[in-house]
Amino acid sequence: MKLLLKNCHIIDRDLDIFSDILIENGKIKSIGTISEPCDKIIDLNKKIVMPGFIDLHTHFRYPGQESKEDLHTGSLSALAGGYTTCNLMGNTKPVVDNNEIYNEILDKSKEIDLINIYQCMATTKDLKSIEMINFEKADTKIKFFSEDGRGITDSLLAYNIFTEIEKIKKGIMIHAEDHNLTEISTRYAEDLETIRDCYLSLKTGCKVHFCHVSTINSLEAIKFYKEKKAPITCEVTPHHLYMKDSDFKVNPSIRTQDDIDCIIDMIKNSIVDAIATDHAPHTKEDKDNGACGMIGLETAFNIVYKVLHENNGISLNKISELMSYNPAKILGENKGAIIPTYDADLVIIDLDKNIKVDKFNSKSSNSPFIGEEFTGSIEMTIVNGEVKFEKGVKNDNR
Template sequence: MLIQNARLSDGSAVDLRLAGGKIAAIGLSLAPESGEEVLNAAGRTLLPGFIDLHCHWRTPGFEYKEDIATGSAAAAAGGYTFVNLMPNTKPVCSSGEQAHAIMAQAEQIGLVGVNQTVSITENFDGKTLDHLKTLPEDLRFVTEDGNGVQSANVMAKAFAICSQRGITIMSHAEDREVSPWDYRLAENLETVRNLHLCEYYGTRLHMCHVSTREAIEAIAAAKSRGVPVTCEVTPHHLWFADSDYRVNPPIRTADDVAALIEGIRTGAVDAIATDHAPHSDEDKEKGAAGMVGLETAFAACYTKLCKEQGLELYLLEALMSRFPAAILGLDNKGRIAVGADADLTLVDLDAAWTVDKDKLHSKSHNCPYHGQTLAGRVVLTIRDGRITYKA
């Protein structure tokens, strides 16, 4: 495939040739080869395929909310070419066999590459760590989504094992004894605890959906000491303030939003991740926390960060592609370069569109952006040199 008349995030014009699932050539006025498919980008912006560090596809056990096929379609429609799935399924993903089965199903569908994380404690029981010692070498990320390890003793042992085995811990910081009466304190306390364990053991740590000023400041301070920690923020924690829409961690204050944006400017924030969390209407009415976000992430962030806050597009590109690729160890993804994987997203920066939850590809429609007009739209997604979504 030859992509002509595209622009990169810095505004420069470019043509790209894709062959064998890779970017084979980059230049200007590249001529089509015999029989080659030609795609005219018409001056729109070509970015590396987006990579989501934090996503729920609800398989197995909760397929009425989302399944791998609908999750894949939603991801492709949002410009994503790779996602990192959480283990809070039924049964909980606590083994290499379970993780490999999910990744194989996703690859069979073929729209999006997938890494399946494994639980820190077996079946989220809060104490059993033996499975971490025998995880296959290709499974390097563990987490306890929605069920943070409350015992400091158990978590210290988990950090020690993961340090020895080169496994990254992804922390959903919440002290669940505190959260019933103070969600802010619950996030801040467990953030500080896990940062200290990270520093003590030298274990790679990734802090998920950071939402408070205190948490991002603690992470920035740890980074300044050389602690091996990275962190993500979600589009909805950047977009909304003082809202009672139910997500976990909760929507915070305007001051917290300002702190997260400042963290992006200073480099304290490494990535933007969706925390795509589909729920049925019935479950949402019963108070289930979360929202779908794969299909609105780029537009919400482009509108908020680039159009309103004046951040450069190349920084948003890095937060959604290059930096997540580095965190996951995906050396050939997240960049536009000869030899890199042909995972690409074409966006129309001039397009304005109104979100309609009923037109999303996700099986669920819990979308607080419904009815809002956003700037910037994904018009085409390419994975491994094949078109996986076209608006």
């Protein structure tokens, strides 16, 4: 199968050019002026083509909470936001703490065949932070383990988990929260555990990725330990970039303008590696009853573009690095750039169109951005060389 994209405005971490893209058998074959026969030709009329976005931190709620989201609707939501790859957290019901559930999720996602799915496995049985899983018996396909939704408050347990994960040369994704401090201050809770886990990463050699970092002191700790060559990376969310002093319930909490200013500075100085959504669907009833979290896949690019590019002059090249290139490298995959031999995961964006946030492909609608208008429309999403989403076109097979 050959697909030719004509008249593209190609933007990735390194490129900002006008050219054609030839895709063959799910891979990018060549870039340039191309006129050879193809199975399908799409003239993009100078619309922007970027590497598909990669979300390192997503909740699709399968298994056990399908009233909120499932692998199918979550994938549709991802495609509508330009995401071609999502890394799912393991705080499902039952918890992903064994190979059987892990492989059930991957097998089902392959049947659905919409986006690339990766799945984290919990670090303790049933996410109770008491008994470690057997890391040596965990499926070798696993990229990261995570106790997501909870911090690992017990320091000895954290040390043992880091040590075991380092032995098998995998990584851990950290939800930094010391639950002994949460009621006193969510800021203290995040900062203290971030500092501890940076130190443990340095001392054990365990690869650590910090999820949804939101405070000045946590970012400063990450910067300090990165300079000491600890094997750490970190992400921030669109909502922590955009919202301030809000009581909309997310975890970690929405912070202040000073925290936002620090995040932007750390992005400019490449301390922040990635932007991840923490897409967390809830039913209206659960959200009304105080559940933490918001959906984010379908609005992420627009919010990032507004805050980083429109308000702070950060280039689309840098945005592509944060949303595609660096996440791909953290996962260890040949994605996230428009380079021959790389996976043909692409998103087409029309920056001459604005969108109004009003409806979602997700089952849930727990978003604080409903009614807001943003620059940029996701027009098409291509996964492994196949058009999986086209705005305004309904595919009955989905």
